[in-house]
Amino acid sequence: MDHFLYRDGALFAEDVPVAEIAAQVGTPFYCYSTATLTRHFQLFDDALEGMDHLVCYAMKAASNQAILKTLADLGAGMDVVSGGEYARAKAAGVPGDRIVFSGVGKTRAEMRLALEGGIRQFNVESEPEMVALSEVAVALGTTAPITVRVNPDVDAKTHAKIATGKSENKFGIPISRAREVYAEAAALPGLEVIGIDVHIGSQLTELEPFRLAYEKVAELTEVLRADGHDIRRLDLGGGLGIPYTRSNEAPPLPTEYGQLIRETLGHLGCEIEIEPGRLVAGNAGILVSKVIYVKSGEGRDFLILDAAMNDLIRPAMYEAHHDIVPLKEPAPGTEQAPFDVVGPVCESGDTFAKGRMLPPLAEGDLVAFRSAGAYGAVMSSEYNTRPLIPEVLVHGHQFAVIRERPTFDEIINRDTIPEWL
Numbered sequence: 001m002d003h004f005l006y007r008d009g010a011l012f013a014e015d016v017p018v019a020e021i022a023a024q025v026g027t028p029f030y031c032y033s034t035a036t037l038t039r040h041f042q043l044f045d046d047a048l049e050g051m052d053h054l055v056c057y058a059m060k061a062a063s064n065q066a067i068l069k070t071l072a073d074l075g076a077g078m079d080v081v082s083g084g085e086y087a088r089a090k091a092a093g094v095p096g097d098r099i100v101f102s103g104v105g106k107t108r109a110e111m112r113l114a115l116e117g118g119i120r121q122f123n124v125e126s127e128p129e130m131v132a133l134s135e136v137a138v139a140l141g142t143t144a145p146i147t148v149r150v151n152p153d154v155d156a157k158t159h160a161k162i163a164t165g166k167s168e169n170k171f172g173i174p175i176s177r178a179r180e181v182y183a184e185a186a187a188l189p190g191l192e193v194i195g196i197d198v199h200i201g202s203q204l205t206e207l208e209p210f211r212l213a214y215e216k217v218a219e220l221t222e223v224l225r226a227d228g229h230d231i232r233r234l235d236l237g238g239g240l241g242i243p244y245t246r247s248n249e250a251p252p253l254p255t256e257y258g259q260l261i262r263e264t265l266g267h268l269g270c271e272i273e274i275e276p277g278r279l280v281a282g283n284a285g286i287l288v289s290k291v292i293y294v295k296s297g298e299g300r301d302f303l304i305l306d307a308a309m310n311d312l313i314r315p316a317m318y319e320a321h322h323d324i325v326p327l328k329e330p331a332p333g334t335e336q337a338p339f340d341v342v343g344p345v346c347e348s349g350d351t352f353a354k355g356r357m358l359p360p361l362a363e364g365d366l367v368a369f370r371s372a373g374a375y376g377a378v379m380s381s382e383y384n385t386r387p388l389i390p391e392v393l394v395h396g397h398q399f400a401v402i403r404e405r406p407t408f409d410e411i412i413n414r415d416t417i418p419e420w421l
């Protein structure tokens, strides 16, 4: 459920006609809905009601300061995976004790930054990282609270590029070695073992892989406690999928996910942390673009848009599907025809969709890619020296540009010419 709906034949973002934003901001741009972001965060928070818990938004999904502040004001914690994200979370007003640091390659500089600024916990992913964190904490005269990310070796049944919980993936330590690694952690100075972390992948459309992973975590909790570790917090990662097509997908709801957590882990009396990213931001954002040309090819017609793979890379990178809808609602019964929807970048991979059935569209018409709020703007680049596109946040009748489109000069002036030239 989101707040991008047709009203009187025009696509609205909450109470604002999207075409009105386009007229002011120019295309292409990302547009987010505050009500949708809020609703999705709240669904998770409600799903864990009655359990001691913290929902830490995985901000890599969409990390604009205005989005972070919207969620932080609701009480969200943040899951960060870099020093830059840590700085963003702090800048949005998130206190250190609500920031969790994940990621497979944290540097010592990043560890220092977080230890000095305050941190809820580090989710440690390897023994060398554990040793490094111990050294950094000791040098700073402090103690780093840690969980160890375990790899439960379950199949998340999602796209190979976003599966993280199989033994062949680079993430975490094999769950079979957990006792050994926890013993090492407990013996290192400057570390305090407080819990267990697991994250098996993204865009999961079934609960079963979560169940398998969480059952293993429950078992491990008992084993580690028997070994003398004070396991009191379980970080269960993110990964719940969203429907990218209106019709045929129905991923589990946060309530069902919450129920599963209660069933598999509720008896342990641990504080529960979850790290949803995609489900909070995915359907809270659209990418708005204009048709530059409609070009007839041999046996196929191309819709050439002003958005490209550098603005939204998911189709090129993960063969991802995004529904594409015109901003002007087609009259009922309008005939559709197949189009290859492409951007202007000089790569054949710059194709959003092949043979997509769409109503008639002409030069200058506006379209929206749905479900583009997560892993959209954050993955964009300036390839082909196409400026990063603006982000807009809608709130009821209001909207604001939350990231400006840079000018060509701003882009060019980031480069410097060495003195010998």
Ligand SMILES: *Cc1c(COP(=O)(O)O)cnc(C)c1O
Residues within 6 Å of the ligand: 058, 060, 061, 079, 102, 103, 199, 201, 202, 203, 237, 238, 239, 240, 275, 276, 277, 278, 279, 374
């Ligand atoms: C990416 C990531 C998440 C968020 O995953 P979603 O599928 O967006 O919910 C959570 N935790 C970790 C450690 C991640 O790497």
